[in-house]
Amino acid sequence: MDTFLAQFLSGLATGGVYASLALALVMIHQATRLVNFAQGELAMFSTYIAWSLVNAGIPYWGAFALTLAISFACGIAIERVILRPVERGPVLSMVVIFIGLLVILNSVAGWIYSYTVRPFPSPFPSEPLFGQHYISSHDLGAIAVTLAVLVLVYAFFRFTPLGLAMRAAAQNPESARLVGIRVGWMRALGWGLATAIGASAGMMVAPIVFLDPNMMSGVLLYAFAAALLGGIDNPFGAVFGGFFVGVLENLLGAYLIGQELKLTVALVVIIAVLVVKPSGLFGRTLVRRV
Amino acid sequence: MGAGNLPHAALAPWKRVAVAACLAALCVPPFVLSNFSVFQLTLVIAYAVVLLGLNMLTGYNGQISLGHGAFYAIGAYAAAILMDHYAVPYWMTLPVAAALCLAAGFLFGLPALRLEGPYLALATFALAVALPQLLKYKAFEAWTGGVQGITIVKPDAPLGLPVNADQWLYFFALAVAILMFSLGRNLLRGRIGRAMVAVRDNPIAAEAMGIDIALYKSLTFGVSAMFTGVGGALGAIAVQFVAPDSFNAFLSIAFLVGIVVGGLGTLQGAVYGAIFIQFVPNIADRISRAAPWAIYGIMVILFVYVAPGGVASFVHYVSRRWRRKT
Numbered sequence: 196m197d198t199f200l201a202q203f204l205s206g207l208a209t210g211g212v213y214a215s216l217a218l219a220l221v222m223i224h225q226a227t228r229l230v231n232f233a234q235g236e237l238a239m240f241s242t243y244i245a246w247s248l249v250n251a252g253i254p255y256w257g258a259f260a261l262t263l264a265i266s267f268a269c270g271i272a273i274e275r276v277i278l279r280p281v282e283r284g285p286v287l288s289m290v291v292i293f294i295g296l297l298v299i300l301n302s303v304a305g306w307i308y309s310y311t312v313r314p315f316p317s318p319f320p321s322e323p324l325f326g327q328h329y330i331s332s333h334d335l336g337a338i339a340v341t342l343a344v345l346v347l348v349y350a351f352f353r354f355t356p357l358g359l360a361m362r363a364a365a366q367n368p369e370s371a372r373l374v375g376i377r378v379g380w381m382r383a384l385g386w387g388l389a390t391a392i393g394a395s396a397g398m399m400v401a402p403i404v405f406l407d408p409n410m411m412s413g414v415l416l417y418a419f420a421a422a423l424l425g426g427i428d429n430p431f432g433a434v435f436g437g438f439f440v441g442v443l444e445n446l447l448g449a450y451l452i453g454q455e456l457k458l459t460v461a462l463v464v465i466i467a468v469l470v471v472k473p474s475g476l477f478g479r480t481l482v483r484r485v
Numbered sequence: 486m487g488a489g490n491l492p493h494a495a496l497a498p499w500k501r502v503a504v505a506a507c508l509a510a511l512c513v514p515p516f517v518l519s520n521f522s523v524f525q526l527t528l529v530i531a532y533a534v535v536l537l538g539l540n541m542l543t544g545y546n547g548q549i550s551l552g553h554g555a556f557y558a559i560g561a562y563a564a565a566i567l568m569d570h571y572a573v574p575y576w577m578t579l580p581v582a583a584a585l586c587l588a589a590g591f592l593f594g595l596p597a598l599r600l601e602g603p604y605l606a607l608a609t610f611a612l613a614v615a616l617p618q619l620l621k622y623k624a625f626e627a628w629t630g631g632v633q634g635i636t637i638v639k640p641d642a643p644l645g646l647p648v649n650a651d652q653w654l655y656f657f658a659l660a661v662a663i664l665m666f667s668l669g670r671n672l673l674r675g676r677i678g679r680a681m682v683a684v685r686d687n688p689i690a691a692e693a694m695g696i697d698i699a700l701y702k703s704l705t706f707g708v709s710a711m712f713t714g715v716g717g718a719l720g721a722i723a724v725q726f727v728a729p730d731s732f733n734a735f736l737s738i739a740f741l742v743g744i745v746v747g748g749l750g751t752l753q754g755a756v757y758g759a760i761f762i763q764f765v766p767n768i769a770d771r772i773s774r775a776a777p778w779a780i781y782g783i784m785v786i787l788f789v790y791v792a793p794g795g796v797a798s799f800v801h802y803v804s805r806r807w808r809r810k811t
Contacts, residue, residue, distance in 0.1 A: 224603075230603040230606065277786070280790065281789060281790065281793065284789070284793045285749070285793065285794070287543070287549070287741075287745050287749060288745060288789045288793050290549075290741070290745070291741070291742050291745040291746070291785060291789055292785075292786055292789055294738055294741070294742055294782075294785065295742075295781075295782040295783070295785035295786040295789075296782065296786075297782070298778040298779070298781055298782040298785075299778070299779045299782035299783060299786075301778060302776040302777065302778035302779035302781075302782065303776055303779050305776070306775050306776035306779065416610070416614065419603075419607055419610075420607060420611075423603060423604055423607050427603060427604075456618060456622070458614060458615075458618070459611075459614070459615040459618050459619070462611035462614065462615060463611070463615070465607075465611075466596075466607070466608045466611055469599075469600060469604055469607075469608065470596045470599055470600070473599040473600055473601070473604060474604070475604075
């Protein structure tokens with residue numbers, strides 16, 4: 196029972212990271228109806244920026260905040276410079292641009308920082324908190340950060356005029372434009388926020404998986420699965436999906452099939468769920484008018 | 486879809502001459518290029534068949550697939566296992582690979598029917614991620630050779646033809662590709678092809694016209710996988726080697742990039758895309774050794790900027806302007 200609880204909790208911790216990245220995916224999907232395949236690499240690059248800042252002698256939480264700000268600005272810049280010229284193009288062209296971004300970011304990170312695996316500092320104490328031994332402080336901290344991000348995002352969209360404007364721009368761009376919302380900028384803001392959320396996910400997962408340019412490829416796949424499992428149009432679904440996928444992955448790896456096949460089996464389980472519920476567990480079923 | 490709307494499949498006389506000239510021109514490269522270049526062109530031909538299959542599914546039928554690398558791998562492994570374990574002649578492996586992939590694609594298409602857009606992308610991508618792991622799996626190692634993979638022997642030219650193995654393989658691949666492209670062309674121009682496009686453009690109207698959407702979608706999945714499997718078998722025979730790691734998820738992504746860059750919903754697009762897949766990574770590597778994939782990514786984005794509808798539509802546009810001027 197002890198090991199089960201430990202596995203379950205550490206699954207929750209990695210699940211929290213998937214949940215953050217899934218939240219970023221949902222955010223861009225809300226604003227643009229597209230799934231951003233470059234989200235993981237964006238998070239990876241942000242984490243490298245944080246690593247540089249920490250190495251330059253800036254205290255951890257200062258570097259954390261600074262990284263979020265830089266990522267936010269970079270996200271906006273990418274939307275304005277690279278995506279805006281083709282936003283009216285076919286969907287698959289956009290997908291291909293995301294793939295292009297993915298390989299560029301990966302390659303540039305490898306070029307600047309080399310492909311060697313580096314440790315990344317954790318801001319939390321190395322001893323488990325509260326005198327228990329089930330969960331390390333970093334895992335606990337990662338879960339707390341995820342939940343904090345979720346609450347902040349919820350509050351932003353629910354209680355601020357800007358959040359309302361962003362929701363309006365996503366739901367009905369034409370009407371939003373008529374009431375004076377700058378839809379293009381709302382989209383850019385969505386990109387900025389998503390990139391910042393991704394950055395927090397990257398900084399939380401880096402102490403666990405270590406820092407290297409390919410660290411996010413697996414994480415992105417799980418986050419993608421989590422977002423779809425919860426329903427791509429539902430932020431809470433995405434967070435639930437993240438925790439669910441993290442726990443599922445960990446328990447499968449520990450008890451049933453070992454580390455080799457756990458990715459495969461996790462994906463098969465998720466797809467089985469999707470075949471039964473094609474728009475995710477909490478997604479809205481789209482009814483088309485003829 | 487331009488040419489797809491013609492009432493019957495017969496070519497205009499000048500077009501027939503053009504096709505004959507193209508075929509004649511395609512027979513020249515093996516005699517003037519180095520063996521390695523001929524090998525690269527053989528791979529381009531194999532990729533063109535693959536992309537034709539993917540284009541049927543994604544371009545004509547509107548179902549995204551990030552998992553065609555898996556069908557490519559199934560075709561390649563079918564060819565390699567048959568040649569290595571059962572001493573089947575190389576040309577006999579193609580129909581087997583085709584049948585196997587047709588069945589696999591159709592079966593995968595059945596559950597995938599319910600999924601759309603990003604959900605389908607995930608399901609197919611899962612296939613691409615899962616297959617290499619299954620190929621490595623211990624229980625199948627007797628057949629698949631595990632992580633080591635299988636090495637096969639390059640076939641020689643039959644009947645004492647005065648060409649070396651690389652040249653012969655080029656002609657063999659070319660003949661198969663011509664067969665597959667004419668099959669594909671006839672399929673897409675006929676009743677079935679128009680039903681596939683109708684399902685993409687307006688499923689409800691298509692259903693009202695009496696098209697069985699579920700059947701056509703899974704059928705398209707099967708046929709698409711079949712073309713991809715044939716391409717995979719050709720590729721395996723040309724490379725003489727299969728291993729799980731050469732069929733990673735990136736291969737599937739490269740295929741998707743190939744058809745978008747080449748031109749969705751066009752036959753020529755498959756050829757342009759195949760050339761892109763084969764040569765652009767090499768060119769990128771030559772431009773920058775430090776970050777070749779960054780160059781590759783930039784080129785992909787530039788292609789989409791310059792030709793949002795793919796190279797095929799770009800060529801179409803340029804040739805139309807040129808014809809209007811003369």
